[in-house]
Amino acid sequence: MSQQLGGQPILILKEGSSRTRGRDAQSINIAAAKAVAAAVRTTLGPKGMDKMLVDTIGDVVITNDGVTILKEMDIEHPAAKMMVEVAKTQDDEVGDGTTTSVVVAGELLKRAEDLLEQDVHPTVIAHGYRMAADKAIEIVKDLAIDVKPNDADILLKIAGTAMTGKGAEASKDKLCDLIVRAVTMVAEEDGTVDLDFIKVEKKVGGSIEDSGIVEGVLIDKERVHPAMPKKVDNAKILLLNAAVEFKKTEVDAEINITSPDQLQMFLDEEERMIRGIVDKIIASGANVLFCQKGIDDIAQHYLAKAGIFATRRVKKSDMEKLSRATGATLISSIDAISPEELGFAGIVEERKVSGEDMTFVEQCKNPKAVSIIIKGGTEHVVDELDRAIEDALRVVEVALRDKKFVAGGGSPEVELSLRLREYAATVGGRAQLAIEAFASALEIIPRTLAENAGLDPIDILVDLRAAHEKGQKTAGLDVNTGKAGDMLAQGVVEPLRVKTQAISSAAEAAVMILRIDDVIASSKSAGPSPEEMAAMGGGMGGMGMPPM
Structure with a gap:
């Protein structure tokens, strides 16, 4: 980066610094963010696969948990790091839905790329995305259903949804029962739960079925x-x-x-x-x-x-x-x-x-404090169980705190997509394009669920859209039959906050990455430059070397 002034170049940035500008910068950042989303995409849903992560000293982690995968992967690219932040926020806030939030953010950027190619300005897209996110959260809140703190049946289903697709699925009923009992025992009268008072002890040995709860x-x-x-x-x-x-x-x-x-x-x-x-x-x-x-x-x-x-x-x-x-x-x-x-x-x-x-x-x-003992055949099984239980505990706690839940299985996303398209038509102007892009991006969730279950995503989407247009608001993907099914009746439910947090943090991250048009990276110089060496002590001579 230099300016010519009377034939004399003026260096502003240090030598070796790199600078990417305009469309290049956007393309590189979007590509990095999409790569992160692609890394966790296959873990989404009940039929999602697991990842095996091996660190520098050879420790192995086998997991299906989006945030764990992203934390363990050593991510270098700055835009990719922002995607990891999305997952971390989701994890801190609700404990589940980390993969969802990252996949949605990646898809929002992918759709934005198409708009950039049509010369829609990034700020227009950002503005449209913000409007869409606000509207989406409003719509989801309308879809939400109330849950009472003593409604153990719904809480069991919520815990079950959080655990599905993780290694714990084989003995899900048993574990969900433990989780709901533990949470309801330590819950205060007003429905708040301090999860610090539920202690999870991991022990290798026995099988998952041997896990139990200690009322104390x-x-x-x-x-x-x-x-x-x-x-x-x-x-x-x-x-x-x-x-x-x-x-x-x-x-x-x-x-x-x-x-x-x-x-x-x-x-x-x-x-x-x-x-x-x-x-x-x-x-x-x-x-x-x-x-x-x-x-x-x-x-x-x-x-x-x-x-x-x-x-x-x-x-x-x-x-x-x-x-x-x-x-x-x-x-x-x-x-x-x-x-x-x-x-x-x-x-x-x-x-x-x-x-x-x-x-x-x-x-x-x-007992206002309880302990859960979890057992499993190997250390990796127990660790993954621990992560699944952690997610489920958090999700039940959030459901009790907000007292609202929505159907899962991709049903809210399809409904949102439909309603956002209607909303886009009322907005008009260029923002309409961005809102429509947002609507299409949300469909990545049912689409990915279908792909991970080995089904044809296009058929499924057509099926789901048709069901929602008929007013079946809770129609989602039933992975067992490969058709649209009523998620509420099947007990696939999640807390409202899982969805609202995923939409808002995904939109914020996408907007932030979109608005960057210039990446200035300082050089990673190994040692001091010759000028610095000279300043330190009279050139090479000062370093105790014989003068040339």
């Missing part, structure tokens, strides 16, 4: 002393965030011991201090102790003699869950221990799970 908390710790009871019924639980060991002096004091008796007295005093702490714990009536810090050997012995079940170095997050599940207060000082601070659980027991000792805290009166 599961802690990856064993008791500290073998003489302690393995199982405590009617547990009175003390949660302690203080070390059960003697306090060392904070002051740097030197103690001169001159005779063995003095040393013995010193040691006896230490033991007495620990006895005092243990006596306080016993006096409170607690028979189970969860300690966030350490428990001294001597203390372990006394606790075991008193028949108290104790574990140490419990994670802070687990302590908070225990507090919520059992109603115990977290105590930070030994002196604050008292009977009214204790919590209650029906059973506290140490059990082996896949060869590891874990502590189960069960039968709490009103």
Whole structure:
């Protein structure tokens, strides 16, 4: 990039910087974004395929989850990175629909490219896309159906839709049941759910069917002393965030011991201090102790003699869950221990799970924290199960929060496409072209669902459009029969927010990429330039080399 001034070139950009302008820049950015969309497109829908991602050290991830694929792929191109952001936003907001949002964004850009070739200005397309996105969200909200927080049937279907097409499908009913039970247990009265209180523990071993739910908390710790009871019924639980060991002096004091008796007295005093702490714990009536810090050997012995079940170095997050599940207060000082601070659980027991000792805290009166154990044959299976369950939990939570859902299976997209075309006709002008392009772009979803199921996308689209023109608003693709079917009746449903978020973030990303007409990339220079070297120390001579 240089200007001629009286025959003298003026360099503005550093040497080696590259600059792409105008249509070239747009084509390159759109191509990069389309490539990202193409990478995840085959994973969409109930018959979508999985991707195997191998990182630099050879770790393998096998997944169907759009955002996981994009995070694991090392994406370099700046426009492609913007597409990954779309998926991340979708994941943070709703947890599902990441592939949908990226595929729609890619298709919006592809349609925009056709318009650019017809010399429609990018800002006109951007304006039309914005209008279309606003209108689309308005239409989707009209399509939405209310869900009541106690309507377990619909929630099961919503969880099921989020899990379909992932590795968990074989035992979907079982897992969806666990998910809905877990979410409804920790839900507050107003329908809000804090998913932090649902702990998902992964264990390799057994099969997916062996997964279960613990109505309480599961802690990856064993008791500290073998003489302690393995199982405590009617547990009175003390949660302690203080070390059960003697306090060392904070002051740097030197103690001169001159005779063995003095040393013995010193040691006896230490033991007495620990006895005092243990006596306080016993006096409170607690028979189970969860300690966030350490428990001294001597203390372990006394606790075991008193028949108290104790574990140490419990994670802070687990302590908070225990507090919520059992109603115990977290105590930070030994002196604050008292009977009214204790919590209650029906059973506290140490059990082996896949060869590891874990502590189960069960039968709490009103468990506001629960744990789900998931099992599977191999590590990869368990990881993918975990991702599927994570998505399903988030989706059920969103459905409870917004209390609205829509039919899935490509039905909202076909309906939107139809209604947006009608809307485009009323807008007129050049924006009409962009709105029509937006309408066509949305059809990529039913189209991809058909392709992934090995069906003819054109036949399916014709079929679906015909059904929607007859007013069947919930007609979507039934992948099993290969025809249009009523998605609502089949229980293919998703939260409204999955759709609204996907449309708005896809439109925003597409508009942002479209408006770029100039890409200026600074050079990746390996070392300092000769001019910089000269400035650093008198040319090469300054670098300690012999002068030429």
